[in-house]
Amino acid sequence: MLKDKGIRYGSYPRFTVAVKGQKVTIEFQIPPSCEVAQLVANLVSHLGLKVDERGGGSDVLLRAWDSSVAWQLTLNPLEKQKETGVNEGHSEYRNGDEGDLCILIFRSLISSDKAEIEFIKQGSLNQKELEAFVSALELAGGRFAQSSSLGNKPREGSAQIPAQKSISSLEAMGVRIYGLDAPHQNKPYNEISWDNIAGYDQQKQEIEDTILLALNSPQVYDDIARGTRQKFESNRPRAVLFEGPPGTGKTSCARVIANQAGVPLLYVPLEIVVSKYYGESERLLGQVFSLANQLPDGAIIFLDEVDSFATARGGEIHEATRRILSVLLRQIDGFEQDKKVVVIAATNRKQDLDPALISRFDSMIVFGLPDEHNRQQIAAQYAKHLTESELAELARITNEMSGRDIRDACQQAERSWASKLIRGQATNNKEQPALPPLEEYIRGATNRRQALLSVAEQRNQKPSPRMKKPPLDLLSLQSTAL
Numbered sequence: 001m002l003k004d005k006g007i008r009y010g011s012y013p014r015f016t017v018a019v020k021g022q023k024v025t026i027e028f029q030i031p032p033s034c035e036v037a038q039l040v041a042n043l044v045s046h047l048g049l050k051v052d053e054r055g056g057g058s059d060v061l062l063r064a065w066d067s068s069v070a071w072q073l074t075l076n077p078l079e080k081q082k083e084t085g086v087n088e089g090h091s092e093y094r095n096g097d098e099g100d101l102c103i104l105i106f107r108s109l110i111s112s113d114k115a116e117i118e119f120i121k122q123g124s125l126n127q128k129e130l131e132a133f134v135s136a137l138e139l140a141g142g143r144f145a146q147s148s149s150l151g152n153k154p155r156e157g158s159a160q161i162p163a164q165k166s167i168s169s170l171e172a173m174g175v176r177i178y179g180l181d182a183p184h185q186n187k188p189y190n191e192i193s194w195d196n197i198a199g200y201d202q203q204k205q206e207i208e209d210t211i212l213l214a215l216n217s218p219q220v221y222d223d224i225a226r227g228t229r230q231k232f233e234s235n236r237p238r239a240v241l242f243e244g245p246p247g248t249g250k251t252s253c254a255r256v257i258a259n260q261a262g263v264p265l266l267y268v269p270l271e272i273v274v275s276k277y278y279g280e281s282e283r284l285l286g287q288v289f290s291l292a293n294q295l296p297d298g299a300i301i302f303l304d305e306v307d308s309f310a311t312a313r314g315g316e317i318h319e320a321t322r323r324i325l326s327v328l329l330r331q332i333d334g335f336e337q338d339k340k341v342v343v344i345a346a347t348n349r350k351q352d353l354d355p356a357l358i359s360r361f362d363s364m365i366v367f368g369l370p371d372e373h374n375r376q377q378i379a380a381q382y383a384k385h386l387t388e389s390e391l392a393e394l395a396r397i398t399n400e401m402s403g404r405d406i407r408d409a410c411q412q413a414e415r416s417w418a419s420k421l422i423r424g425q426a427t428n429n430k431e432q433p434a435l436p437p438l439e440e441y442i443r444g445a446t447n448r449r450q451a452l453l454s455v456a457e458q459r460n461q462k463p464s465p466r467m468k469k470p471p472l473d474l475l476s477l478q479s480t481a482l
């Protein structure tokens with residue numbers, strides 16, 4: 001049944017089934033991220049009789065006992081009562097041949113966040129009850145509890161709200177959450193890894209060194225700080241800036257980090273911060289930070305295109321921007337040291353960023369336009385059938401183009417070649433699928449360059465920033481603290 005419903009193995013708590021005499025018992029542990037009340041509501045909605053009144057919920061007769069070891073619930077559907085119209089106290093329970101479904105919820109006496117649920121039934125569970133059980137199991141599994149790094153090791157004694165709640169609130173706000181799946185689980189085939197980003201070895205190395213290692217082995221960093229500092233303070237990076245022209249792989253790197261960090265990455269799209277309602281933007285941004293802090297293992301907050309809401313405070317700056325910026329500054333300053341919350345911000349226009357914000361970043365990783373060597377590697381990613389010398393040729397003529405431009409040029413070559421094949425304008429070699437030749441790519445790249453130039457011309461005749469070489473001083477700034 002779990003398989004039929006497409007519920008993946010490992011996405012729900014382990015359960016055991018036992019037959020004792022005439023009774024069948026199924027039980028599983030309720031992970032701390034799942035609320036018992038939510039579970040009961042879910043069970044009632046599955047087992048009860050649907051009613052149209054009162055907002056269309058479900059009616060069920062629920063009896064509950066509370067003893068020192070367990071809460072005991074029995075759930076009796078009201079079908080029989082409705083049919084016969086009997087309504088006199090206990091006799092209304094359905095006590096037919098089948099026994100009642102009894103649900104026991106055990107609280108652990110030692111720690112309040114551990115609970116077990118047991119379904120006991122004389123005879124066997126009917127279809128409806130099985131469905132209810134599967135749904136409870138799915139709910140308890142929750143997306144969040146799947147993650148070994150998050151669901152299974154909640155911090156003791158903390159008053160954090162359940163992680164599942166933070167996750168749902170964040171999702172409801174429009175924050176996209178990546179990297180919740182445990183590493184051992186089947187990865188979707190389109191999952192992004194370092195292999196998808198050709199070249200840029202230095203940037204990858206810096207990301208490993210400054211972000212991933214610190215997240216994966218915080219104790220090494222802390223031990224050093226304990227040995228070196230008069231007063232302990234964490235030396236782990238808390239804010240990192242990715243800067244460089246559009247299409248150079250900044251957002252793609254964030255997605256790789258999400259898969260490798262072992263903590264979720266909260267991708268905050270521009271739309272949710274730049275809200276048209278007065279005061280709403282700061283509130284949302286503040287909420288993202290506070291929810292991230294409530295996650296048991298922290299999170300990475302990725303603020304893409306941060307320049308759109310954190311430009312310099314002086315001059316003509318919009319009042320709303322000023323307020324957002326001040327929230328951002330406060331939040332980056334105010335992180336509790338033991339929390340694993342790291343901010344990564346990406347920008348195409350570092351020169352427009354507020355200096356106070358820039359000074360908060362522990363390190364900066366520069367994504368310049370790719371050099372010829374990197375361009376060849378990118379070209380090889382999108383035109384693997386070309387020979388080395390053809391790729392070198394393509395790399396030569398794509399100077400000053402970004403990774404995205406090269407990808408788009410290659411895509412254009414493929415489309416144009418496909419239409420030629422269909423129209424019979426190109427000859428198809430019967431033995432192997434005919435693939436676009438170098439000329440097609442050169443044409444694609446030339447068209448792409450034309451398009452970029454005309455965009456640049458439209459913008460007041462000024463060449464667009466991406467068509468200029470990155471200023472030299474940006475390159476020398478790599479990963480230096482300001």
Ligand SMILES: Nc1ncnc2c1ncn2[C@@H]1O[C@H](COP(=O)(O)OP(=O)(O)O)[C@@H](O)[C@H]1O
Nearest residue numbers: 196197198246247248249250251252378403404
């Ligand atoms: N180094 C690269 N290797 C392969 N593809 C790249 C590379 N850089 C960029 N791309 C392509 O360009 C697209 C846009 O890159 P993105 O990460 O969104 O850039 P940015 O966030 O810097 O604007 C990516 O989805 C990818 O297809």
Ligand SMILES: [Mg+2]
Nearest residue numbers: 250251304346
């Ligand atoms: Mg981007």
